[in-house]
Amino acid sequence: MPKKVRRQDALNYHMQGTPGKIEVVPTKMLSSQSDLALAYSPGVAEPCKEIEKDKENAYKYTAKGNLVGVISNGTAVLGLGDIGPDASKPVMEGKGVLFKKFAGIDVFDIEIQEKDPKKLIQIIKSLEPTFGGINLEDIKAPECFEVETALKEQMNIPVMHDDQHGTAIISSAALLNALELVDKKIENVKIVVLGAGAAAISCTKLYHSLGAKLENIYMFDRKGLLTKDRDDLSETGKMFASANTEIKDVLDAMKDADVFLGLSAGNVINKKHIKAMADNPIVFALANPDPEIPYAEAMAARKDIIMATGRSDHPNQVNNVIGFPYIFRGALDVRATAINEEMKLAAAYAIAELAKQPVPELINKAYDDQKIVFGREYLIPKPLDPRLITTISPAVANAAMKSGVAKTNIRDWAQYDVDLQKRIGVDQKLMNRILTKAKKDPKRVVFSEADNANILKAVQMVIDEGIAVPILLGNREKIESLIETHQLDLGGVTIIDNFLNDEKRQEYGKVLYEKRKRKGVTQYEAVKLMRDRNYFGSMMVELGEADAMISGLTKDYPKTIRPALEIIGAEEGKRVAGMYILLTKKGTFFFSDTTVNTNPTVDELVEIIGLTARGAKVFGFEPRMAVLSYSNFGSSKGEIPEKTAKAREIAKKRWPDLIIDGDIQANIAVNEELLKETYPFSELADKGANTFIFPSLASGNIAYKLLMELGNAEAIGPILLGMNKPVHILQLGSSIREIVNMVAISVVDSQDHQNRSNL
Ligand SMILES: NC(=O)C1=CN([C@@H]2O[C@H](COP(=O)(O)OP(=O)(O)OC[C@H]3O[C@@H](n4cnc5c(N)ncnc54)[C@H](OP(=O)(O)O)[C@@H]3O)[C@@H](O)[C@H]2O)C=CC1
Ligand SMILES: CC(=O)C(=O)O
Ligand SMILES: [Mg+2]
Numbered sequence: 001m002p003k004k005v006r007r008q009d010a011l012n013y014h015m016q017g018t019p020g021k022i023e024v025v026p027t028k029m030l031s032s033q034s035d036l037a038l039a040y041s042p043g044v045a046e047p048c049k050e051i052e053k054d055k056e057n058a059y060k061y062t063a064k065g066n067l068v069g070v071i072s073n074g075t076a077v078l079g080l081g082d083i084g085p086d087a088s089k090p091v092m093e094g095k096g097v098l099f100k101k102f103a104g105i106d107v108f109d110i111e112i113q114e115k116d117p118k119k120l121i122q123i124i125k126s127l128e129p130t131f132g133g134i135n136l137e138d139i140k141a142p143e144c145f146e147v148e149t150a151l152k153e154q155m156n157i158p159v160m161h162d163d164q165h166g167t168a169i170i171s172s173a174a175l176l177n178a179l180e181l182v183d184k185k186i187e188n189v190k191i192v193v194l195g196a197g198a199a200a201i202s203c204t205k206l207y208h209s210l211g212a213k214l215e216n217i218y219m220f221d222r223k224g225l226l227t228k229d230r231d232d233l234s235e236t237g238k239m240f241a242s243a244n245t246e247i248k249d250v251l252d253a254m255k256d257a258d259v260f261l262g263l264s265a266g267n268v269i270n271k272k273h274i275k276a277m278a279d280n281p282i283v284f285a286l287a288n289p290d291p292e293i294p295y296a297e298a299m300a301a302r303k304d305i306i307m308a309t310g311r312s313d314h315p316n317q318v319n320n321v322i323g324f325p326y327i328f329r330g331a332l333d334v335r336a337t338a339i340n341e342e343m344k345l346a347a348a349y350a351i352a353e354l355a356k357q358p359v360p361e362l363i364n365k366a367y368d369d370q371k372i373v374f375g376r377e378y379l380i381p382k383p384l385d386p387r388l389i390t391t392i393s394p395a396v397a398n399a400a401m402k403s404g405v406a407k408t409n410i411r412d413w414a415q416y417d418v419d420l421q422k423r424i425g426v427d428q429k430l431m432n433r434i435l436t437k438a439k440k441d442p443k444r445v446v447f448s449e450a451d452n453a454n455i456l457k458a459v460q461m462v463i464d465e466g467i468a469v470p471i472l473l474g475n476r477e478k479i480e481s482l483i484e485t486h487q488l489d490l491g492g493v494t495i496i497d498n499f500l501n502d503e504k505r506q507e508y509g510k511v512l513y514e515k516r517k518r519k520g521v522t523q524y525e526a527v528k529l530m531r532d533r534n535y536f537g538s539m540m541v542e543l544g545e546a547d548a549m550i551s552g553l554t555k556d557y558p559k560t561i562r563p564a565l566e567i568i569g570a571e572e573g574k575r576v577a578g579m580y581i582l583l584t585k586k587g588t589f590f591f592s593d594t595t596v597n598t599n600p601t602v603d604e605l606v607e608i609i610g611l612t613a614r615g616a617k618v619f620g621f622e623p624r625m626a627v628l629s630y631s632n633f634g635s636s637k638g639e640i641p642e643k644t645a646k647a648r649e650i651a652k653k654r655w656p657d658l659i660i661d662g663d664i665q666a667n668i669a670v671n672e673e674l675l676k677e678t679y680p681f682s683e684l685a686d687k688g689a690n691t692f693i694f695p696s697l698a699s700g701n702i703a704y705k706l707l708m709e710l711g712n713a714e715a716i717g718p719i720l721l722g723m724n725k726p727v728h729i730l731q732l733g734s735s736i737r738e739i740v741n742m743v744a745i746s747v748v749d750s751q752d753h754q755n756r757s758n759l
Contacts, residue, residue, distance in 0.1 A: 005313075008487070014090060016735070021093045022100075022109075028065075054274045056407075058129070059335065063106060068328055069131040070095045071110045071124055074374040075141035076163070076198060079265045079287040085111035088138055095137060095162075095324070103325035103389055104423035105332065109136075117121045120625060121150045124275050128155050132332050133339075135324060136161040141197040142234035158331040159340040166320030166327070167263065169344050171284055171308075172206045173351035174318050174379045175259065178306045181376060184258055190278070192257045193240070194250060194292055196221040197262030199235050203261060206348070218242055220264075225253065251276060258282060266290025271301035272682050279304060286318055291517055306376050307702045314491040317378040322380060323347055326389050329420070330396025334406035339396075345410060346399035352379045366432055384432075389420045430588055431583070431716065433620060438467045438747035442521040443547035445743055448537035449554050450474035450495070453482050458739035460488045467740065468747050471496060471546055484514030499536040508539040534560055538567040541725045546583035547744035547754075552729035555737065557595065561720075564727040571724050575607040580704045580717035586670070590616045590623065593727075594700040597717040605647035606654065608691050609723040613658050616691050618752045626669035626689035627651075627662025628699070628758040634663065640695045647693075659683045666692065666703070716741055719749070728751045 007753070014020065029035050037043050037293035047061035059065040074088035088112050096107035114120050124134065124147070130177075134157065136148055148161040160166070160281055179186055191212060195201050196219050204217060219226045219240040224730055226241045247253050250269060254260065255274040261267070262285040269292050274283060283298055283305055285291035291309040298307050308316035309693060327347050331339050359372040364383050381388055394416060400406040410416050442535055445462075449455050456479065459470045472479055478499040483490050497506050509527030512535070516526065529535045534555070540546040551562040570576045578595025581588060592612040599602055616623040627648045631641035644663040651660050660671075661683045669689040676685050694700030707713040716738075718727055726749040728742050 011084050012736075021090075022107075055129075063246070064130065065132045065332060065335065066104070067106045067108065067131050068133045068135055068332075068469050069110055069124075069127055069147065070099070070107050070135045070137055070264070070703050071112065072137045072623045073112050073120060073139055073241075074116055075115060075143070078289060081265075082140065082593060085113050086306055092137060095135065097133075098321055098640050099325050099328065102321070102424065103329040103393070105325060109344050115143070115327070117146045117150075120147050121154075121315060124151055125154050128157060128448060131157060133158040133328050134160070134337075135328065136163075138163060139198070141201060144198045144238060145201075145234070145236050146682065152281060152338060156337050158328070160324070160339045161198065161202075161328070162320050162324045163198045165339070165344055166323045167199040167286070167318075168203040168206040169259070169322055169323050169327070169348045170351060170380065171203050171271070171286065171318050171658070172348045174212060174284065174308055174316065174665065175207065175282065176210070176348075176352045177307075177355055177374070177379045178282045178376075180747035181306065182282070184280070187213060188216075189258035189260040190216050190256060191218070191261060192250065192253045193217065193219040194220075194260070194262045194268065194465055195287075196237055196240070197263065199263040199286070200261065201240070203263065204240055206344075207261075214240065215243070218244075218247065218257075218321060220250055220253070224249065230572055231537075242555055250735075260292075261286065262292030264292060266292065267294070269293045273727045274298050274301040274305065277302070280306065282306045284318055285306045288319075293681065306379070308379060312383065315385060316379050318380065319383065321383050322388060323392065327396050329389060329423070330393035330398075331400060333393065333416070334397045334400045334410060335408045336397075336400040338405045338407045340405055342403040343396045343399040343405075346395040350392050350395035351380055351388075355379060359385075359389075360387070365522075380451075386424055388422055388473055390417050393420055426708050430583060430619065431744075434741070434748055435465065435744045438744040439465065441747075441751050442466060442468045443747045443750040444469045444471055445548045445550055445746055446471040446473055446496075446537045446540050446546035446547075447472045448533040448551040450551060450554060451478040451482065453486055454734075455553060455739065456482050456488055456490065457486060458736045458743065459493065460490060461736065461740045462492070463493070465740075465743050468548075470494075471540070472650060473497075473499065473537050499530060499533055500708070505530040505536075508543075511539060511543065512567060519566075529563075531609055532563060534563040535567065538727060541727060542567050547750040548726035550728055550730065550739070550746055553732065553734055556732060557729060560729050561596075561727075564723065564729075568723055568725045568727060570722050574611065574722040575604055575609050576720060576722040577608045578718040579612055579721055580700075580715050581619065581719070582704055582707055583714040584711060585713075585718070588621065588690065590621070591700055591704045591717075592693055592721070593697060594704055595697065596720075598697045600696070602643050602646045602650065605643065605693065605695070606651045607722075609647065609651040609658075609660060610655065612691055612693060615719060615721050618748065621690060623658065623691040624684055624687060625658065625660040625662075625686060625691040625693060626666070627660065627693045627695075628662050628666050628669065629663035630665060630669055631696060632665055633682075644693075645693050656737070661689075662693070664689075716745070721744055727755060 030039055050057045070092045072088045072092055074085035075082045077083050077088045077091055092109035096109050099105040111124055144161050151159045193204050207543050217240055225247050227245050228241045228243050237363050251273055254273045256278045258278050259282045264287055266287050267290055277698055285293050288310045294380045295309055295314040308318045310319045356374045363385050364372055364381055366554050395408055401409055445468040447455050447470060451474035460469055462468050470493055472495045476495050479495055505527050508530045513526035515521045534551050537549040541549050576596050577593040580591040580594050593608050613623045627644040629641045629644040641663045648660055648662040672688045703716055726746050728746045730742055
């Protein structure tokens with residue numbers, strides 16, 4: 001299901017926390033007087049002198065080699081037109097994020113207040129000392145051609161105008177594959193191009209070098225068809241001017257056309273245009289953010305259509321994000337002085353070929369468990385495909401070496417492959433995996449604080465993404481008014497406000513009374529407690545009227561968990577514990593117990609070990625557990641070393657197959673070198689720990705919070721382990737994304753509970 005992008009969501013995304021999408025992070029320590037003396041004066045003078053002797057040393061002593069300038073003057077921003085350099089900044093920051101996330105490349109985005117191409121050339125050229133490469137972006141035609149050509153001639157680092165060549169590379173790959181599917185030859189096809197700007201001209205040039213005939217190409221700008229008798233065409237435009245002056249308009253040109261390429265503006269053609277085309281029409285409507293024709297309209301017009309857009313919410317996303325991070329990665333890794341035709345073609349063929357390879361399960365999972373196979377709906381690889389980097393970058397680097405523009409060579413390609421994989425990390429995908437798993441089998445989740453705007457916004461995302469079937473508990477009038485105020489689209493969602501209704505409360509109260517009558521609760525009190533939505537929601541889960549409950553955004557933890565414990569309780573013979581998942585630069589780690597057991601006894605620690613191991617497995621990890629202390633294997637005496645060592649011993653007897661070690665200090669547990677050197681007998685010596693059992697709630701809680709604040713780790717949780725049915729408690733004031741993540745976790749937890757009871 002396509003996910004709608006709402007205006008307010010997009011604004012909030014950019015506004016929340018630190019405004020914008022990027023920050024600069026130091027890569028060296030700066031914690032002491034001597035660090036300071038090295039990082040800045042006097043020490044910094046030494047690398048300065050080395051670079052003065054030989055400029056190439058900048059690659060050795062500065063960030064230049066991995067730094068790309070994303071530079072725009074804001075004259076052709078997406079399909080929004082000349083909105084100016086200030087307004088282009090979100091797009092340029094966005095490219096910075098994609099460079100970093102997909103290829104580990106750092107970016108400074110530079111927005112320049114200058115339209116004169118000559119001056120622009122001067123400014124950009126003067127930035128050569130800073131950057132390892134230049135990505136020109138959203139500069140309008142025809143100025144962009146002059147700017148790029150001059151900079152390529154004058155600069156000794158790779159320069160690429162991505163709207164031209166990135167788009168040309170990706171769309172050529174898609175075109176080659178689409179033509180293969182419909183069994184047409186590029187030499188014979190009639191191509192209508194709407195737009196005669198940077199992207200359109202460059203794509204058409206590349207199609208021409210791949211074999212398309214000039215006489216079969218009909219290119220339009222706002223004034224109409226580019227024809228030989230027009231005297232307002234640029235030099236590049238003239239190349240595609242048609243000798244046929246009979247054609248009236250785009251519709252006329254579309255008669256029997258095999259290929260439509262749109263790189264102009266949104267919603268400028270309609271189904272009549274599509275219907276006029278030849279059999280098996282190939283329609284690439286690539287304007288952003290809205291394609292030349294809406295996807296649904298084009299698909300409805302013809303059954304035999306092959307359709308691509310620039311958007312991520314439809315199949316066949318022809319967007320330069322599939323190319324630029326990896327093209328620059330390959331170019332930087334061999335210190336190429338240019339991105340030449342050979343490198344571009346190598347990228348296009350690598351992309352086209354990758355689409356024909358079997359798709360790994362990971363990608364199927366990331367895209368809603370579809371079985372993705374090469375075909376009409378999968379012409380080119382998906383943007384989240386981790387193989388893009390290991391396919392495109394080596395192809396580009398190799399082409400640079402062969403065409404003589406590489407200043408360094410890659411010799412060990414196997415090692416290069418490993419290095420590239422490290423660049424993208426693997427664990428960032430964890431939340432994606434959880435979300436995908438949830439979407440596969442969504443469950444009914446009751447929100448007991450539904451009269452809260454953030455909960456409702458999260459519910460909207462949950463519905464849009466198909467994660468769960470929400471049930472809203474709260475005052476109907478208030479919920480409806482919030483839905484209206486925030487312009488949400490929650491029609492059809494169940495709202496329950498009859499927890500005040502006597503009949504339902506009586507029914508639920510009786511069940512609670514039966515459970516708690518020997519704990520001092522009277523029938524009257526039990527019925528009264530059902531006015532509390534946490535009691536009511538817990539009872540829905542207990543009686544199978546919902547599969548999971550989410551609460552805790554507005555009340556403190558103990559108040560929220562108590563009703564769940566009284567009504568649902570722990571699994572038979574088990575305790576309840578709280579786990580956090582920490583996403584750090586060094587990978588994913590599980591922390592327990594961070595929220596429930598203040599000072600666990602040995603037996604309680606053993607239970608926590610068992611629950612946490614199962615929790616880590618639910619999220620797809622093989623736990624390697626460290627029972628943490630301030631000692632290593634009995635090196636200190638005291639209550640905590642003894643408690644943790646004993647717990648480990650008992651747990652190991654109970655679950656001999658689990659990797660568990662302790663008592664152990666936290667730094668040792670994650671440091672394989674130290675472990676191998678000092679404690680080679682340890683079960684963790686091979687790989688280090690990924691799961692930590694803390695001796696007390698205080699230590700676990702403090703550790704994860706410090707990691708969040710000082711280590712920039714992302715925390716997912718707390719995940720309640722050991723409940724008889726899924727209930728998950730939010731942190732006070734969780735963000736909308738955190739609420740959505742917790743819903744996905746509760747759905748996955750519910751799936752796991754149901755699978756267990758099915759065994
Ligand atoms: N999917 C992708 O990866 C990419 C998509 N794009 C999209 O392509 C479009 C163009 O970008 P770019 O080439 O950089 O911009 P340019 O400003 O360089 O070119 C825009 C071209 O489109 C023409 N045009 C605009 N509106 C219409 C219209 N209603 N009918 C006919 N022609 C029209 C303009 O005509 P005129 O010359 O008469 O003004 C101009 O020739 C944008 O929507 C952009 O988002 C761009 C790069 C990558
Ligand atoms: C994708 C892109 O670069 C554009 O639409 O301009
Ligand atoms: Mg662009």
